[in-house]
Amino acid sequence: MQPRFDWALEPLADMSPTEFHDWQTLLEERSGMVVSERRRSFLQTNLSARMREVGAPDYASYYRQVTSGPRGAVEWSTLMDRLTVQETRFFRHxxxxxxxxxxxxxxxxxxxxxxxxxxxxxxxxxxxxxxxxxxxxxxxxxxxxxxxxxxxxxxxxxxxxxxxxxxxxxxxxxxxxxxxxxxxxxxxxxxxxxxxxxxxxxxxxxxxxxxxxxxxxxxxxxxxxxxxxxxxxxxxxxxxxxxxxxxxxxxxxxxxxxxxxxxxxxxxxxxxxxxxxxxxxxxxxxxx
Ligand SMILES: C[S@@+](CC[C@H](N)C(=O)[O-])C[C@H]1O[C@@H](n2cnc3c(N)ncnc32)[C@H](O)[C@@H]1O
Missing domain, CATH: 3.40.50.150 (Vaccinia Virus protein VP39)
Structure with a gap:
């Protein structure tokens, strides 16, 4: 019998230009962070990882999830932890x-x-x-x-x-x-x-x-x-x-x-x- 692959283990499809634009806009409006075209793969990788954890099947449904209601606000906060660059050092500069x-x-x-x-x-x-x-x-x-x-x-x-x-x-x-x-x-x-x-x-x-x-x-x-x-x-x-x-x-x-x-x-x-x-x-x- 063929092994049954769970969709969550397969790589997620590339984001469409519209999806990328929607996520760029949301991130910039809410956090100020600009995700340039160069960082598209960073966004996609981190979003995919989180979507697998919460069982979201595609970018559009995950987008709806983070933008609706109090549960969306909690999920947004988790997503922020994943998307912000937190590199730092003691006595930096x-x-x-x-x-x-x-x-x-x-x-x-x-x-x-x-x-x-x-x-x-x-x-x-x-x-x-x-x-x-x-x-x-x-x-x-x-x-x-x-x-x-x-x-x-x-x-x-x-x-x-x-x-x-x-x-x-x-x-x-x-x-x-x-x-x-x-x-x-x-x-x-x-x-x-x-x-x-x-x-x-x-x-x-x-x-x-x-x-x-x-x-x-x-x-x-x-x-x-x-x-x-x-x-x-x-x-x-x-x-x-x-x-x-x-x-x-x-x-x-x-x-x-x-x-x-x-x-x-x-x-x-x-x-x-x-x-x-x-x-x-x-x-x-x-x-x-
Ligand atoms: C690269 S770290 C810099 C840490 C430290 N200031 C330094 O110079 O080492 C940037 C920090 O800014 C935070 N950050 C990003 N967007 C933010 C926002 N809109 N409001 C507050 N903090 C934000 C990130 O979560 C991250 O911890």
Whole structure:
């Protein structure tokens, strides 16, 4: 007897141009992410994998599934976990962290820290950037009277990325970018050879789901430092500028905004001054 192949084990057919267009539009409207023709196979592979899991027979019926009702919203959230690029590292782009160190030291010297510092990692993925901000700030504030006065928020659209962030557990390879003194101060070895962020540092950090397309409705404000690196590259230019305008509004006077180098060109904001540094793309908000 011929073996019976389940349809789910067979490769899914190529997307039609209309289907590809519908998915492109949906993704861009909801997440800002632009899926170019070059990334069609990435989209198709990831959609197919998820469709097999949920038993959706074709792209059109899966599209209907993710766009209808509360169950669709849950499925959309799972799909986002699969389609977003969550690559990240501790102290990614070291020049940005050198700039942060200098900025924080200057604020301390000026005595301009009358309240706890608030820092924000926008598009935090699995938390490495958020904890890097926390370590960098803890280092500067250690030993001065203001020791301890800071909090860091990491936000992302992906719930699975946020779950990893909240766990604060990383493999040894991940820690290679962390200098030994910091590794010893801020990580605890676990029996399974991984490392966990120490509770004192973890207590300074919180994570929340936030879609950057919805910044207008978010309660975030009063930030001293905002890092938004390696997120805007997936968006159209006009959208990058719109998001940056919103982030600028979340900064306190004198606050620092750090963006991935080359992620925006020619953007200006009436309240922001560019930081003179040819290795980092950063701005400070004018003081009152
Ligand atoms: C490549 S990672 C960058 C991580 C980190 N900022 C860094 O520079 O290493 C991009 C992150 O942005 C998140 N992301 C994508 N679209 C988003 C959106 N519309 N709102 C919030 N986060 C988003 C992804 O889930 C992913 O975790």
């Amino acid at each position: 070291p020049a940005s962290f050198e700039l942060l160190d200098g900025y924080l030291r200057q604020r301390v010297e000026q005595g301009a820290l009358e309240r706890p510092l608030a820092l924000w990692s926008v598009g935090c993925a699995s938390g490495e950037e958020t904890f890097s901000l926390a370590m960098a700030t803890a280092e500067v504030l250690a030993g001065c009277d203001l020791n301890g006065g800071f909090g860091v928020t990491g936000t992302d659209i992906s719930l699975s990325a946020l779950a990893k962030s909240r766990a604060g557990i990383y493999g040894a390879r991940k820690l290679e970018q962390v200098e030994t003194p910091l590794r010893e101060r801020y990580f605890l070895p676990l029996p399974d050879a991984r490392f966990q962020i120490i509770p004192d540092l973890a207590a300074r950090v919180c994570f929340a789901r936030l879609n950057v397309l919805e910044l207008a409705n978010s309660p975030v404000s009063g930030m001293d430092v905002i890092f938004c690196q390696n997120l805007l590259i997936y968006f159209r230019r006009w959208r990058r500028r719109e998001i940056l305008n919103r982030l600028a509004d979340c900064l306190v006077p004198g606050g620092l905004l750090v963006i991935g180098v080359g992620e925006v060109v020619g953007w200006q904001h009436p309240e922001l001054l560019p930081v003179a540094n040819d290795q980092v793309l950063a701005f400070t908000r004018k003081s009152l």
